[in-house]
Structures are given as structure tokens and as C-alpha cells.
Amino acid sequence: MVHAADPSAADWPAPVAEGPVDAAVRLPGSKSLTNRALLLAGVADGPSVVRRALRSRDTELMAAALRALGHDVDSAGDDWVVRPAGAGAAPARDAVDCGLAGTVMRFVPPVAALASGRVGFDGDPHMRTRPIGTLLDALRDLGVALEGGPTLPFVVAGRGSVPGGRVVLDASASSQFVSALLLAGATYDAGVDVVHEGPPVPSLPHLEMTVAMLREHGVDVADPATSGEPDRWRVAPGPVRALDRAIEPDLSNAAPFLALAAATGGRVLVRDWPRTTTQPGDRLREILPLMGAGCELTDEGLVVTGPDELVGLDVDLRDVGELTPVVAALCALASSPSVLRGVAHIRGHETDRITALATELGGLGADVTEREDGLELRPAPLHGGRFRTYADHRMAHAAVVVGAVVPGVEVEDVATTAKTFPGFADVWSGLW
Numbered sequence: 001m002v003h004a005a006d007p008s009a010a011d012w013p014a015p016v017a018e019g020p021v022d023a024a025v026r027l028p029g030s031k032s033l034t035n036r037a038l039l040l041a042g043v044a045d046g047p048s049v050v051r052r053a054l055r056s057r058d059t060e061l062m063a064a065a066l067r068a069l070g071h072d073v074d075s076a077g078d079d080w081v082v083r084p085a086g087a088g089a090a091p092a093r094d095a096v097d098c099g100l101a102g103t104v105m106r107f108v109p110p111v112a113a114l115a116s117g118r119v120g121f122d123g124d125p126h127m128r129t130r131p132i133g134t135l136l137d138a139l140r141d142l143g144v145a146l147e148g149g150p151t152l153p154f155v156v157a158g159r160g161s162v163p164g165g166r167v168v169l170d171a172s173a174s175s176q177f178v179s180a181l182l183l184a185g186a187t188y189d190a191g192v193d194v195v196h197e198g199p200p201v202p203s204l205p206h207l208e209m210t211v212a213m214l215r216e217h218g219v220d221v222a223d224p225a226t227s228g229e230p231d232r233w234r235v236a237p238g239p240v241r242a243l244d245r246a247i248e249p250d251l252s253n254a255a256p257f258l259a260l261a262a263a264t265g266g267r268v269l270v271r272d273w274p275r276t277t278t279q280p281g282d283r284l285r286e287i288l289p290l291m292g293a294g295c296e297l298t299d300e301g302l303v304v305t306g307p308d309e310l311v312g313l314d315v316d317l318r319d320v321g322e323l324t325p326v327v328a329a330l331c332a333l334a335s336s337p338s339v340l341r342g343v344a345h346i347r348g349h350e351t352d353r354i355t356a357l358a359t360e361l362g363g364l365g366a367d368v369t370e371r372e373d374g375l376e377l378r379p380a381p382l383h384g385g386r387f388r389t390y391a392d393h394r395m396a397h398a399a400v401v402v403g404a405v406v407p408g409v410e411v412e413d414v415a416t417t418a419k420t421f422p423g424f425a426d427v428w429s430g431l432w
């Protein structure tokens with residue numbers, strides 16, 4: 001069973017660090033890598049293995065979605081095995097629960113169109129507000145029959161195959177619109193030729209992740225880096241080779257742990273940090289030093305050491321929007337002003353993260369102003385209080401970072417972190 005977090009659970013007092021924290025942590029696998037790996041395994045030409053898969057609400061929802069499409073997913077151990085049903089298989093059930101997982105709501109419908117039968121999609125109440133209409137229009141343009149929209153719920157009427165071809169869309173609200181089309185593209189009759197027109201696409205590392213993983217499956221992809229054509233991605237039709245792959249630790253979920261070192265002037269090691277990766281969390285190695293922290297990639301992992309004085313920063317986070325909550329928490333603790341810009345799209349994340357951060361950090365005394373595309377923060381004395389999380393795992397991460405140095409922060413529904421990291425609160429409170 002896949003459960004939403006329990007909204008009636010008691011608030012959680014964030015553990016306070018009396019001094020610099022010295023800790024080491026090994027993190028669960030990446031949500032973004034796991035859900036791409038599972039989806040690609042579902043359209044592959046044979047059984048695939050996903051080693052060290054993340055087991056969390058979002059990935060269990062992806063596994064359940066694949067089962068709903070008729071694929072066999074054995075997720076009993078750490079290494080998950082996916083046996084695809086083959087093109088044109090009839091869906092085993094007619095409903096996919098997207099929960100609050102953008103990767104499920106965006107990545108699964110293009111693949112559901114390959115089934116022979118109707119597949120319904122719905123999710124948590126807030127999921128009915130997250131953007132998807134642009135992707136549904138693009139799928140219609142590619143020859144997919146759809147009912148409903150422009151938000152959840154909707155139905156994909158699978159016909160066993162999809163014509164595919166060229167499509168123009170505005171993906172400024174979410175990179176996942178493009179990733180979704182590319183991940184399914186090789187299975188469409190004519191492949192896909194996806195052109196973005198509009199304000200910049202956010203989260204570009206996630207698109208690089210999509211392209212890299214497709215190539216690992218033997219798929220022929222032309223992207224802006226190889227073709228020199230900005231905002232255009234082409235996927236040739238052809239087989240998606242089955243693969244045995246291992247999942248890297250989730251570097252975005254490393255953010256609160258590394259921020260703990262920065263906030264307390266301590267030292268935190270995140271083990272097994274990959275030397276090369278497409279994960280946006282790797283950019284923490286650039287962002288944290290801008291705030292005065294030391295960052296060293298060692299054979300053991302990434303070591304962050306906190307500065308004597310945490311300073312503010314002026315930074316464009318468009319590529320790494322999911323890091324905004326934790327970066328904002330650090331900015332609220334900094335001794336000089338900060339501007340976080342380029343993240344208008346995170347208003348469409350698990351919650352409107354710009355308003356949520358302004359409200360909740362402000363509630364703890366932070367001097368914070370909302371911008372249309374981000375936040376401005378100025379130094380101010382913080383105090384304890386209740387920090388609402390709005391079913392957003394990364395709001396909980398922001399809360400515990402502030403709570404580590406400001407006594408009396410009560411985190412609402414810390415269990416919401418199970419979206420990408422079950423047991424987060426236990427790991428966090430065991431650090432010091």
C-alpha cells in the first residue's frame with residue numbers, strides 16, 4: 001500500500017545542535033534516477049535490474065503505475081527487477097495513483113498511451129493543481145487519445161501504438177514535460193522531435209539526466225549539447241535495451257545534511273558522493289562555498305565544513321529549483337542579505353514553495369520578501385514556532401535546518417519526508 005503522509009500526526013520538535021555537528025551519513029537512492037530507471041525498464045526489450053533503488057512513496061507509486069500498465073515489478077529487495085509486458089499489452093488495472101509525484105504524473109501517461117486500453121490518472125488533492133495541461137496537449141499533438149485535463153484527473157485511451165513526430169510546447173513550467181516525451185519517444189512510430197518555445201526551461205540537469213539514461217539504454221538522442229540547436233531534443237524510434245544499473249545516492253536529499261554543517265560551523269560527510277553525475281544536487285558543491293562553507297570531494301564522499309560566519313548569496317537557482325527550500329533556510333540564518341532568483345516554476349511544486357517559504361520562515365522571525373521568481377532575505381533574529389510543511393518533503397528539510405540552530409522549531413508532519421526519504425526524522429535525530 002502507498003500512503004499519503006498523515007496530516008493528523010503530532011508536530012515534531014526539531015533537534016537543536018548545541019555546537020558544531022560532526023557527522024557522517026549514507027543516503028538512500030535518488031528519486032529522479034530511480035523513477036527514470038523504472039520507467040525505462042518498463043519500455044525495454046527484456047527484464048532490467050535497478051540496483052539500490054530508492055524505496056519511498058514516489059518510487060512505490062512509480063512501481064504501482066507500471067504494474068497498473070501490466071508490467072511485472074519485483075520490488076521485494078534492494079535490487080528491483082522489472083519485466084516489461086511488451087508493446088500493446090492490456091492494462092492490468094485502469095487507474096494510476098500519482099500521489100504528489102511529478103515524475104509519475106508526467107512520465108507515465110506517454111507510456112500508458114502504448115497500452116491497449118483506458119488508463120485513468122489521479123492523485124493527492126494538491127496534485128490536481130500541479131501543471132500538466134501543456135504535456136497533455138503535446139501528447140494529443142503526437143496522436144495520443146486523452147480525455148479530461150487540463151489537470152488531474154484525466155484518462156489516457158491507449159491504442160497500442162503512438163504515431164509520434166514533431167511537437168512544439170512551452171516547458172517553462174516544468175522540465176518534466178520534456179523528459180516525459182523523451183523517455184517514451186523511442187517507442188513511438190516516428191520517435192519524437194520536441195521543440196521548446198517560451199521562457200527558459202528550468203531544471204536543465206534533469207533533462208541531461210534523461211538524455212544520459214536514454215543513451216545508456218542504447219537510444220539515439222540528439223540534444224542541444226550534441227546538435228547545437230537550443231531547446232530541441234530528438235529521439236529516434238528504436239528498441240530500448242534492457243539494463244542492469246545501480247542508483248546513486250540522492251544528492252538533493254543531501255542538502256539538509258550538508259546545510260547542517262554550514263549552519264552549525266560543523267563538519268558533515270555524505271558518503272558515496274559520485275565523482276560524475278547529472279544530479280542537480282551536485283551543484284551544492286558550488287552553492288555552499290558561496291555562503292562561506294568548505295566543500296571537499298574525498299574518496300569517502302563529500303565533506304562540507306561550516307564557516308565561522310555564514311554569509312548570504314545572490315544566486316539564480318533555475319537549474320536546481322528543488323534545492324531552494326534548504327538554501328532559503330540557510331539564507332535566513334546568514335549574516336548578510338540574499339536574493340534567490342529564477343525559480344518562478346517552484347510555485348508549481350509540491351506546494352507554492354515561494355509563498356510557503358516566505359510564510360514559514362517569516363513566521364520564525366525571518367525578514368523575507370517574496371519575488372515573483374524567488375525570495376529576498378535579510379538578516380534578522382529568529383525564534384521558535386510551528387513550521388507548516390504543506391505535504392512538501394523539502395519544506396520539512398528547510399524546517400530542520402533552521403531548527404538545528406534556533407530552539408523551539410516544531411515541524412508539522414515531518415513524515416511527509418517519506419515522499420523521497422522514509423525514516424528521514426530518525427536519521428536526522430541520530431546525527432548528533
Ligand SMILES: O=C(O)C1=C[C@@H](OP(=O)(O)O)[C@@H](O)[C@H](O)C1
Binds near residue numbers: 033174345
Ligand atoms: O525530472 C525530475 O526528476 C525532476 C525535475 C524537476 O522538476 P521541475 O522541472 O518541474 O522543477 C525537479 O524539481 C523534480 O524534483 C524532479
Ligand SMILES: C=C(OP(=O)(O)O)C(=O)O
Binds near residue numbers: 100101103350394420
Ligand atoms: C519538485 C519535486 O518533486 P516532483 O518530482 O514531485 O516534481 C521535488 O522533489 O522537489
